[in-house]
Amino acid sequence: MPFFWGGKLNFYSESKYNINLYFNSEMSVLKKSYKFIVFTYGLFLGWLLSFPYNGPVLKHLVSVHDLPIASFSLTYTVTPVVFLILFSFFRIKEKYAKRMMTWSIIACLLGTLIMFTAYPSFWYPALAVMGISSVLHIIGWSYFYTMEIPIAKKMPVMALVIIIGNVIYYFINILHDQISTSFLLVIMLALLGGSYWAATKTDVKEKIAVQLEREPFPVKLTFVLCLFLFAINLNGGLTFHTIYPSFDQLFIEYFTYYGILPYIITLAIMYFYGSKISGMLPVFLGTSFLGLAYLSFGLIGDNWYSYFITETFMQSGWALLDLTLWTLFGLVASIYGRPLKICGYAFLANLFAVFAGGLLGVRILVQLDDYYLISAAFAIAIIFISLIIVPGLSEAIEKDLRSKLVKTTLQNKPLEENISLSVNLPQKELLTPREREITELLLQGYTNKQIADMLHISENTMKTHTRNIYSKLNVANKRELLQLAFSSASFQE
Numbered sequence: 001m002p003f004f005w006g007g008k009l010n011f012y013s014e015s016k017y018n019i020n021l022y023f024n025s026e027m028s029v030l031k032k033s034y035k036f037i038v039f040t041y042g043l044f045l046g047w048l049l050s051f052p053y054n055g056p057v058l059k060h061l062v063s064v065h066d067l068p069i070a071s072f073s074l075t076y077t078v079t080p081v082v083f084l085i086l087f088s089f090f091r092i093k094e095k096y097a098k099r100m101m102t103w104s105i106i107a108c109l110l111g112t113l114i115m116f117t118a119y120p121s122f123w124y125p126a127l128a129v130m131g132i133s134s135v136l137h138i139i140g141w142s143y144f145y146t147m148e149i150p151i152a153k154k155m156p157v158m159a160l161v162i163i164i165g166n167v168i169y170y171f172i173n174i175l176h177d178q179i180s181t182s183f184l185l186v187i188m189l190a191l192l193g194g195s196y197w198a199a200t201k202t203d204v205k206e207k208i209a210v211q212l213e214r215e216p217f218p219v220k221l222t223f224v225l226c227l228f229l230f231a232i233n234l235n236g237g238l239t240f241h242t243i244y245p246s247f248d249q250l251f252i253e254y255f256t257y258y259g260i261l262p263y264i265i266t267l268a269i270m271y272f273y274g275s276k277i278s279g280m281l282p283v284f285l286g287t288s289f290l291g292l293a294y295l296s297f298g299l300i301g302d303n304w305y306s307y308f309i310t311e312t313f314m315q316s317g318w319a320l321l322d323l324t325l326w327t328l329f330g331l332v333a334s335i336y337g338r339p340l341k342i343c344g345y346a347f348l349a350n351l352f353a354v355f356a357g358g359l360l361g362v363r364i365l366v367q368l369d370d371y372y373l374i375s376a377a378f379a380i381a382i383i384f385i386s387l388i389i390v391p392g393l394s395e396a397i398e399k400d401l402r403s404k405l406v407k408t409t410l411q412n413k414p415l416e417e418n419i420s421l422s423v424n425l426p427q428k429e430l431l432t433p434r435e436r437e438i439t440e441l442l443l444q445g446y447t448n449k450q451i452a453d454m455l456h457i458s459e460n461t462m463k464t465h466t467r468n469i470y471s472k473l474n475v476a477n478k479r480e481l482l483q484l485a486f487s488s489a490s491f492q493e
Contacts, residue, residue: 034148034153036198036199037141037145037148037149037157038164039194039195039198040141040196040202041138041141041145041161041165041195042160042161042164042165042168043191043192043194043198044105044108044141044192045164046164046165046167046168046169047168047191047192048134048165049166050168050169050172051188052076052127052131053073053076054069055173056172056176057176057184058073058115060177065120067120072123075123075128076127076128076131077354077355078131078355079128079132080131080132080134080135081348081351081352083135084135084348087348091338091340092340094147094339094340097340098140098144098200098203100136100137100139101136101202102196103133104133104136104140105192105196107129107130107132107133108133109189109192109196110129111126111127112185112192113189115127116184116185116188135344135347138343139340139343139347140340141199141202142329142330142339142343143204143339144204145158145330146330148203148205149330151334151475152474152475152476152480154327154330154331154334155274155323155327158323158327158330159267159274159323162267162322162323163264163267163268163271166260166267167264169260170261170264172184173259217341222332222345225328225329225332226345226348227349228325229349229350230349230353232290232325232353233353233354233357234353235290258308258311260315261315262312262314263318263319265316266316266320267323270282270319270323274323282323282324283320283321283324283325285317286316286317286318286319288317289316289317290313290318293309293310293311293313293317294310296310296313297310329342329346430473434455435465435469437455438451438469441454442466442469442478443485448463448466449462469481
């Protein structure tokens with residue numbers, strides 16, 4: 001099940017954490033200041049996936065009135081796109097983030113009551129309001145996620161949020177036909193009520209110390225990130241109108257009980273072991289899994305073994321991309337500031353992609369008889385284009401961070417001068433003289449291979465040094481080292 005309207009880095013981890021450090025870090029994810037951030041969006045996501053976004057509760061309601069679901073789903077998806085286009089022209093101050101969350105939940109509560117108690121003609125405005133409110137809640141939440149959650153814990157916190165939402169969806173998807181409409185309403189209201197309570201408790205108590213308000217908005221980087229998100233999520237809309245309708249009709253029991261289990265299992269694996277996966281691997285794995293899913297769907301067709309192969313690859317791929325992409329947006333927002341604006345652009349790209357992919361899927365279904373191979377070809381082409389965009393993302397972030405570090409630490413010095421560890425890195429005294437030398441070179445932008453050649457050491461020795469440096473400074477990779485240095489330099493100002 002895709003994370004919020006079909007969209008879904010851990011671009012972390014060039015090195016592996018020390019086992020004990022990592023274990024202790026993961027076990028403390030839900031400390032008091034984090035748990036409300038996790039639960040307010042986790043419960044809200046469970047409501048969203050189960051109800052307004054083409055969920056089983058919405059399907060239950062339209063079936064009671066014998067109505068088609070497509071127009072209602074379209075209302076919930078398209079209205080926020082128009083709203084976000086207008087939203088992008090304004091800068092909402094972060095101090096309003098909590099109000100955005102709480103009032104949007106109240107609007108969703110009212111919309112839910114209308115959907116369950118009023119005539120279907122009132123559903124369209126209710127869904128439009130809930131669509132806009134859903135976006136506002138998540139954008140408001142992004143501020144707390146960005147500013148409160150430390151870099152090293154962003155991925156496990158995001159994983160917990162998505163797991164909670166999808167576990168709720170999983171059980172409601174199984175039970176919605178076995179319980180009364182009134183009880184479904186109680187469950188929906190309880191989820192929103194719990195989300196509201198957690199939202200009122202959410203706060204930024206230990207704001208991440210990266211001060212970038214004076215830096216220009218990262219237009220190019222945000223554009224590339226949104227372009228990648230758009231390209232990937234075209235597949236989300238395509239999936240809902242090609243693969244899922246076929247499997248939902250033919251394998252209803254499998255679809256209900258197996259469905260998103262691979263998604264949840266993959267997220268759980270990433271929660272415990274994601275920090276050990278290096279570089280861009282989660283993104284490449286996720287896109288590759290999606291490609292294999294569409295290939296299976298196109299070549300094998302609509303039989304039971306095709307279903308299990310396709311669904312396993314599809315859900316695992318989406319889980320990896322959901323988690324890593326939205327973690328990256330949180331990371332970028334924490335580095336460059338303006339989390340509300342950056343996440344607003346991300347959701348606009350996400351929603352518009354799902355809408356465009358849905359139109360593409362409907363067109364394929366309406367005009368072509370043998371749509372299996374054609375839809376697979378479209379999806380694989382989109383994935384191929386997405387992979388072309390990926391390699392420049394990590395390099396662009398590190399390059400921009402490094403330039404800001406140089407600007408902050410050297411100010412009036414010539415750029416040719418070396419960055420030194422006069423930047424008061426926390427626990428830098430733990431580093432050996434050789435490790436300090438390597439740290440200086442890493443901050444200047446040299447690769448591991450270049451440093452190994454300069455210092456006349458092997459690449460394996462260099463890797464050992466970087467692992468020790470990252471472990472001692474409690475960072476996962478070069479990007480976190482750069483952010484740590486930039487943050488320390490900002491404080492020294």
